[in-house]
Amino acid sequence: MVSPATVRYRYGRHETFAVRYGWLTKAAYQVEEQGGLNASLETADELGLGSKMIQSLQFWVEAMGLVQTQERAAVATERQRLTALGALVWRHDRYLEYPATWWFLHMELCSVPGTIWSWFFNEFEERHFDRNACVDAFLRHTREKAQNPATPAVAQKDVACLLAAYAAPMAAETADPEDGVASPLRELGLILRHDQVHRFERVRAPFRLPPEAFLAAASKLASVLGKGSLSLEELARRPNGPGRLLCLGFESLDAAVEAACDTYWKQGVRTELLGAERHLLLPAKAPVHWLKDHYRRLGLVK
Numbered sequence: 318m319v320s321p322a323t324v325r326y327r328y329g330r331h332e333t334f335a336v337r338y339g340w341l342t343k344a345a346y347q348v349e350e351q352g353g354l355n356a357s358l359e360t361a362d363e364l365g366l367g368s369k370m371i372q373s374l375q376f377w378v379e380a381m382g383l384v385q386t387q388e389r390a391a392v393a394t395e396r397q398r399l400t401a402l403g404a405l406v407w408r409h410d411r412y413l414e415y416p417a418t419w420w421f422l423h424m425e426l427c428s429v430p431g432t433i434w435s436w437f438f439n440e441f442e443e444r445h446f447d448r449n450a451c452v453d454a455f456l457r458h459t460r461e462k463a464q465n466p467a468t469p470a471v472a473q474k475d476v477a478c479l480l481a482a483y484a485a486p487m488a489a490e491t492a493d494p495e496d497g498v499a500s501p502l503r504e505l506g507l508i509l510r511h512d513q514v515h516r517f518e519r520v521r522a523p524f525r526l527p528p529e530a531f532l533a534a535a536s537k538l539a540s541v542l543g544k545g546s547l548s549l550e551e552l553a554r555r556p557n558g559p560g561r562l563l564c565l566g567f568e569s570l571d572a573a574v575e576a577a578c579d580t581y582w583k584q585g586v587r588t589e590l591l592g593a594e595r596h597l598l599l600p601a602k603a604p605v606h607w608l609k610d611h612y613r614r615l616g617l618v619k
Contacts, residue, residue: 325463326467327432331376331377332369332376333474333477334478335482341381342412345403348403349407353396354375380429380432380434381423383406384400409612415611416525417529433455433479444521445516445519446517447517452472456469480517485503485508487512504524507523519564522566526573528573529608529614531565532607534557535552535597545599546597547599549594
């Protein structure tokens with residue numbers, strides 16, 4: 318039986334461009350220092366971008382939770398401002414040099430329902446796949462779940478953008494910030510690209526995952542569920558939990574739990590047995606406060 322469609326999906330605002338090095342800093346500067354990011358040809362020329370790229374930039378800076386657009390009731394205009402996350406990043410990591418910042422932006426991007434990003438990291442189960450299989454799975458999903466199912470062409474573009482953003486080549490090389498096409502999201506190491514066989518692999522032990530990113534995802538899930546603790550099964554399996562958003566296998570999840578407890582035991586982060594299940598106890602904190610804790614641990618917050 319097909320479940321009723323309840324979500325209206327949003328497709329294609331990325332204009333097929335993955336987020337690139339330097340883009341979000343340019344956008345945040347426009348909002349914080351210039352009064353807003355206007356996706357006009359004049360702004361595109363000022364930032365050295367094409368007309369489609371400036372529209373893509375506007376999508377990325379909003380989808381990653383850095384900028385919020387508000388309608389002003391008194392006049393028929395919109396006002397942009399940095400979100401709490403955007404203001405924190407602008408203050409302490411405006412050039413987005415620290416990996417933790419990108420982990421938090423990734424979680425913001427993938428937590429919004431009705432998008433290719435949320436579907437891939439929360440719903441798509443295949444660990445090894447090719448491009449066509451991913452497109453077909455996304456099409457099936459939107460036909461079952463979306464008020465506005467994707468067409469094959471739309472699905473192909475959304476999957477292509479996702480893979481361009483996240484899929485890193487197998488060779489052990491760091492993306493070059495001077496490469497204008499590469500996306501910083503590849504450095505998270507969540508998807509590997511096997512060029513010789515034209516296939517992709519989801520990683521179950523992501524590289525350089527800070528404990529604060531894990532705790533942010535766990536705390537947000539606990540808040541949604543109205544709980545003060547989560548079982549390891551919930552951490553691993555629940556949509557928008559750390560297991561799914563951060564691509565953690567059970568061994569990696571267990572290691573992340575231990576790292577979180579070792580780092581933040583003074584804040585009450587600890588495990589205990591409740592019945593036969595091991596649970597992670599968490600303080601009630603918004604994700605942005607975990608990122609601030611990370612910056613503090615790096616000595617960026619005094």
